Amino acid sequence: MLREKHHQYIAAILKRYPVKRSAMLPLLNLAQREEGYVSEAAMKEIAAILDLTPSQVYETATFYTMLNLKPIGTFHIQVCKSLMCALVGADELIHWLEDHLGIKVGETTSDNLFTLSVVECLGSCATGPMMQVNDDYYERLDRQKVTQILDDLRRNGTSPLKSGPFMCPEPVPPSS
Amino acid sequence: MAQYEKILLRNMEQPGYRGSLHEYERTGGYQALRKVLRDLSPAQVIEAVKNSGLRGRGGAGFPTGIKWGFVPKDHPGPKYLCCNADESEPGTFKDRQLMERDPHQLLEGILIACYAIGAPVAYIYIRGEFRLGAKILERAIEEARGAGYIGPRILGTDVGIEVYVHQGAGAYICGEETALLESLEGKRGLPRFKPPFPATHGLYQKPTVVNNVETLCNVPHIVNRGAEWFASIGSPPKSTGTRIFCLSGHVKRPGNYEVPMGVTFRELIFELGGGMRSEKPLKGFIPGGASAPFLTPDHLDVKMDFESVAQAGSMLGSGGVTVMEEGTSMVWAALRLMEFFYHESCGKCTPCREGSSWILQILQRIWAGGGRPGDLELLEDLCKNIEGRTVCAFGDAEVSPVLSTLRYWRDEYEALIHQAEATRTTKGEIPVLTM
Numbered sequence: 001m002l003r004e005k006h007h008q009y010i011a012a013i014l015k016r017y018p019v020k021r022s023a024m025l026p027l028l029n030l031a032q033r034e035e036g037y038v039s040e041a042a043m044k045e046i047a048a049i050l051d052l053t054p055s056q057v058y059e060t061a062t063f064y065t066m067l068n069l070k071p072i073g074t075f076h077i078q079v080c081k082s083l084m085c086a087l088v089g090a091d092e093l094i095h096w097l098e099d100h101l102g103i104k105v106g107e108t109t110s111d112n113l114f115t116l117s118v119v120e121c122l123g124s125c126a127t128g129p130m131m132q133v134n135d136d137y138y139e140r141l142d143r144q145k146v147t148q149i150l151d152d153l154r155r156n157g158t159s160p161l162k163s164g165p166f167m168c169p170e171p172v173p174p175s176s
Numbered sequence: 177m178a179q180y181e182k183i184l185l186r187n188m189e190q191p192g193y194r195g196s197l198h199e200y201e202r203t204g205g206y207q208a209l210r211k212v213l214r215d216l217s218p219a220q221v222i223e224a225v226k227n228s229g230l231r232g233r234g235g236a237g238f239p240t241g242i243k244w245g246f247v248p249k250d251h252p253g254p255k256y257l258c259c260n261a262d263e264s265e266p267g268t269f270k271d272r273q274l275m276e277r278d279p280h281q282l283l284e285g286i287l288i289a290c291y292a293i294g295a296p297v298a299y300i301y302i303r304g305e306f307r308l309g310a311k312i313l314e315r316a317i318e319e320a321r322g323a324g325y326i327g328p329r330i331l332g333t334d335v336g337i338e339v340y341v342h343q344g345a346g347a348y349i350c351g352e353e354t355a356l357l358e359s360l361e362g363k364r365g366l367p368r369f370k371p372p373f374p375a376t377h378g379l380y381q382k383p384t385v386v387n388n389v390e391t392l393c394n395v396p397h398i399v400n401r402g403a404e405w406f407a408s409i410g411s412p413p414k415s416t417g418t419r420i421f422c423l424s425g426h427v428k429r430p431g432n433y434e435v436p437m438g439v440t441f442r443e444l445i446f447e448l449g450g451g452m453r454s455e456k457p458l459k460g461f462i463p464g465g466a467s468a469p470f471l472t473p474d475h476l477d478v479k480m481d482f483e484s485v486a487q488a489g490s491m492l493g494s495g496g497v498t499v500m501e502e503g504t505s506m507v508w509a510a511l512r513l514m515e516f517f518y519h520e521s522c523g524k525c526t527p528c529r530e531g532s533s534w535i536l537q538i539l540q541r542i543w544a545g546g547g548r549p550g551d552l553e554l555l556e557d558l559c560k561n562i563e564g565r566t567v568c569a570f571g572d573a574e575v576s577p578v579l580s581t582l583r584y585w586r587d588e589y590e591a592l593i594h595q596a597e598a599t600r601t602t603k604g605e606i607p608v609l610t611m
C-alpha cells in the first residue's frame with residue numbers, strides 16, 4: 001500500500017543511505033502520516049521494503065513516543081507538561097482542555113476528532129504554555145486562543161493561529 | 177544596557193529577514209564556503225577552528241577543532257557528518273530558531289565541516305516534532321543545490337557533498353551522540369559504550385563527527401572573520417565566542433539571547449530578560465537545561481562561561497536558563513523534571529532504568545504527603561548509585577535536579593516529611609506511580 005502510493009518517495013529515501021535499515025524512521029513516519037498511526041500491515045510492509053523481519057520493525061517502532069501504534073483522533077492535541085511550561089500554566093491548560101473536551105488525558109472524543117495527550121518539552125519553553133496539534137505548534141496559549149483554535153480545526157481542519165518560523169523575542173523594528 | 181554584537185542571530189534580527197538563499201547571500205552568505213574551497217586545505221580549516229577556541233554548544237563543550245582532528249585523514253571508506261538537531265533538553269529552544277529563521281547559515285557550516293573532515297555526506301538528525309524546521313531545511317537544501325553549493329561538484333570543484341534531513345520520532349536520548357547514530361541506523365536509540373568514539377567508529381562504524389546546530393552555525397563566521405577575532409570574544413582562552421541563552425520561566429521577557437560568553441546570569445535575567453515577571457523575588461534558577469544542577473540567587477554574579485559555571489557547581493550545558501520565583505516549590509520542580517527523566521530513560525543501563533523509577537516514586541510520595549523519615553538519605557543513596565555508573569551522561573543528568581534541590585532547599589523536603597509524619601494515620605502508605 002505504501003509502495004504503490006509513495007513509490008518515488010520511498011525510492012528517493014532508500015538512495016540516501018548505504019544501509020537500507022536507515023530508512024526505518026522515514027518510513028515509519030510516512031506510514032503514520034498516511035493512516036494517522038502505524039498499523040501492523042504498515043510494519044509488515046516496511047519490513048519487506050527493508051529486508052527485515054516484522055518484529056525488527058516493531059521492536060524499533062515501540063521505542064519512539066511519536067509513533068502511535070493504535071488509531072487516534074483526527075487531531076492529536078499534545079500539550080507540553082515539562083517544567084518550563086508548567087511554570088507558566090501548562091497544568092491549568094491541561095485541566096481546562098479535559099473539561100472543555102469532556103475527556104481525560106489519553107482519551108479521544110466520541111466524534112473521533114480530538115485525542116488529548118501530554119508530552120515532554122517540545123522546544124518552545126519561552127512561549128508556553130504550548131501544544132502541538134498534528135504537525136503544527138501553537139504557542140502562548142490561553143483559554144480564548146485555544147477555544148478559537150479548536151473551533152478552527154473543527155471547521156477548517158487547520159488554524160491560522162499556528163506558529164510560523166520561530167523567533168523569540170521577535171526582532172524590534174528600529175524606532176524612528 | 178550593554179549592547180553586544182550578534183553573530184548567529186544578526187541576520188534574523190533584521191526586520192523582514194526570512195532566511196531565503198537570496199537574502200542570505202546578500203548578507204555575505206556562502207562567501208566562507210567559497211573562500212574555503214578556493215584558498216584553504218582541510219587541515220587549514222581544522223587549524224582555524226582549533227585556534228578559534230570554539231567548543232561544542234550541544235552540552236558537553238568539547239573543543240570542535242580537536243574533535244575534527246580525531247577523524248583519520250587517510251581512511252579509505254566514507255566518513256560522515258551528523259548535525260545534532262535533536263534539541264530535546266527541557267529549557268532549550270535555540271536550534272529551532274537557528275534552523276527555522278536562517279537555515280543557510282547552518283547549511284554553510286555543515287558544508288565547511290564536511291570539507292574539513294572529508295565527509296561526502298551529512299545527515300541533519302532533527303527531532304520528529306520539528307516538522308516545520310525539517311520542511312524549511314529541505315527547501316533550503318534544494319535552493320543550495322540549485323545554486324551549486326550542494327551536489328557532486330560544488331561550485332565547479334571536485335568536492336562533492338550531499339546533505340539530507342533525517343527526522344526522529346520522539347526520544348530525548350537520541351540527542352546523545354551515539355544513540356543518535358543508532359537511531360540513524362534505523363534501530364532503537366540506545367547509547368553505545370565509548371570508546372571507541374564516533375570519530376573513528378561512528379555511523380555504520382565509519383569515522384563520524386557529531387556536532388550541534390549552534391556549533392556548526394559558528395563555523396562560517398570563523399572562516400570569514402578569522403580565528404583570532406573569534407578567540408577574542410567572550411572569556412578567552414577557554415570560553416570563546418557568543419552563546420545563545422534560552423531564557424524561560426518567571427521572567428518578563430523570555431526568549432533567545434545571544435551574548436558573549438562571560439556575561440553574568442544577573443545581566444541575562446535582569447537586563448536582557450527584563451527581570452522577574454511579578455514582585456516575587458528570584459528563588460532559584462537552572463543554568464544550562466534540565467540536566468544542570470540548580471543554582472540560587474547567590475550565584476547571580478557567576479559568569480556564564482564553561483569554567484565559572486562549573487566552579488559554581490553546575491554546568492552551562494545546552495544554554496537553557498530557567499528562572500523560578502519565590503513561591504515555587506523546589507520539591508515540585510525536581511519532581512516535574514524527574515518525571516521527564518523517568519519517561520525518557522532508554523532502559524539500557526540498570527542503575528538508570530530502575531533508579532529513575534525509584535527516585536520518581538519517592539518524590540511523588542513526598543509531594544503527595546506520604547514522605548517518611550530516611551527518604552532524603554535514600555534519595556541521595558540512589559543518586560550516588562546512578563551517577564557515573566551508566567553508559568551515557570543521562571545518568572549524571574537525571575540526578576542533578578534531585579541532588580541540587582536537596583542541597584539548597586532541603587528544608588522544603590523536610591517540612592513536607594514532617595507534615596506527613598504529623599498527620600500520618602495508621603492506615604499507612606499512599607499509592608504511587610501515577611504515570
Ligand SMILES: Cc1cc2nc3c(=O)[nH]c(=O)nc-3n(C[C@H](O)[C@H](O)[C@H](O)COP(=O)(O)O)c2cc1C
Nearest residue numbers: 232233234260262263264351352353387388391569
Ligand atoms: C542524554 C543526552 C542528550 C543530549 N541531547 C543533545 C541534543 O538534543 N542536542 C545536542 O546537540 N547535543 C545533545 N547531547 C550532546 C551530544 O551527545 C554531543 O555531545 C553533541 O551533539 C556534540 O556536539 P557539539 O560538540 O557540537 O556540542 C546530549 C547528550 C546527552 C548525554
Ligand code: FES
Nearest residue numbers: 080085122124125
Ligand atoms: S518545557 Fe514546554 S516546550 Fe519546553
